[in-house]
Amino acid sequence: MIRLQRVSKVFGEGPARVPALSDISFGIDKGDFAVLTGASGAGKTTLLRLLYRDELPTEGEIEVADFDLTTLRRSEIPRLRRSIGIVFQDAKLLAGRTVFENVAFVLRVLGTSRRDITPKAFAALKAVGLSARAQAYPNQLSQGEAQRASLARAIVKAPALLLADEPTGNLDEQMAGEILDLVKDIWSRGTTIVFATHQARLVTQLRRRTLKLEGGHLVKDEG
């Protein structure tokens, strides 16, 4: 599903040059669950951005879901992203739309037939336990509910890969546990997961393959 070969990423040039990732190589098979960990600034977010082709590597090769990202044309990026669901630390819900509309929005922009939008959106909301809050607006949600809505939006198009960038970063322990359970549930249905977190407790709790970054270097790959 994912293959990185000697990937480096440097931002800026000359004196403003900032190396973000250095010589990273690893692979993640289809259906795997990998935890990407490291302190803030270790390069987790940069690595995830490379995976959904928001950035290009300075060196090395990246393959995601059979797309070669180093040679992928700009016009083909939407095709790659349709196979990836992404969740961020801030839920990034659209303020003027209800929870249901936020989830349905994805299907609408992807051209899903009108008949299929409602059942698919409700199925995604049910999967994250948010059916009862479908008509609520983002400012009426708790942080945990907002993150669950964000998860529903990520999975509504049934992606092969889910990238989660610190989705529990803003949540208390109980809410974080609930989100973790949901992500595991999504994984159990066959979705490949890359879960980025700086919270050591969660890494221990997850007991999955762990990729640890330090200063842009991959210092540990175990589990």
Place this chain on the structure above:
Amino acid sequence: MLAFLVGEALRDLRRAGRVGVSAVLLIALSLSALGGFWVFSLNLGRAVDQWRERVRVVGYLKDEPSSSRLDELTRQIEAMPGVLRVRYVSKAEALKALKQSLGGQADVADQLPRNPLPASVEITPDADTATPEGTRALVRRLQTLPEIEEVQGGSQWVDGLAQFRRLFELVGLGVGAVLAAAAILTVTTATTLVLHLRRDEMEIMRLVGASETVIRLPRLLQGMAQGLLAAVIALAALEAAYALAAPRLEPLLPVTLGLQRAAFLSVPQMLLLMAGGAVLGAMGGLLARGRGQL
């Protein structure tokens, strides 16, 4: 998908708020100016065409010719290139016409010891010859005839009217172009504002894999909707102005332009104006896309 795109465009239009309304009004203003100049130019064009049909060249004869000589002269003139019709006006007919034009003072002509008016031939040139060059050539040819003393007439003044019409059209296009540029910039501003408001939506659209067409099309549609709405307003304003002004101006038209009634834009011309509005709006939307890759 189309319903979604149109829905998003309308939602954007609402979001543009006052700037969006300003854009619609500015496009309406520029289209009204263009349309107004168009209506005037249309009527001037009709007047020019009508006056061209009335262009005459008159050849005054040295003497009143005999009947056989007149037939020969008429044939000679009719054979000249560019001549549509020839009409002979005898001395008596000329005097009668003078008296008619003098009206109440016709008896002044009766005081004359003899009829001083010459006989003449009144020549109607065909459409191709009713130009300054054409009539000049015709005058030269007529002057070669020994029976003709003097030749008068031509189409200079009609061409003056035609040139005025062209100048009028240029001024109209100039004013329209300046207003259109202002309108495009306002639509661009309105759309750019919407782009800022939609930044989050566009980010989500890109992240979930929406195609660039789906992301950009609502902006184009928003601009086009503004342009079409403005064109409808402009046409309504023009129609209202025409309905108010035409009855007041029509009594003056026969004595000024020689027209019986004022004409308004035809249906194809109105459709063209609406298409112009849509294009102006779309250009504004497209320019905003160029600036606002958010």
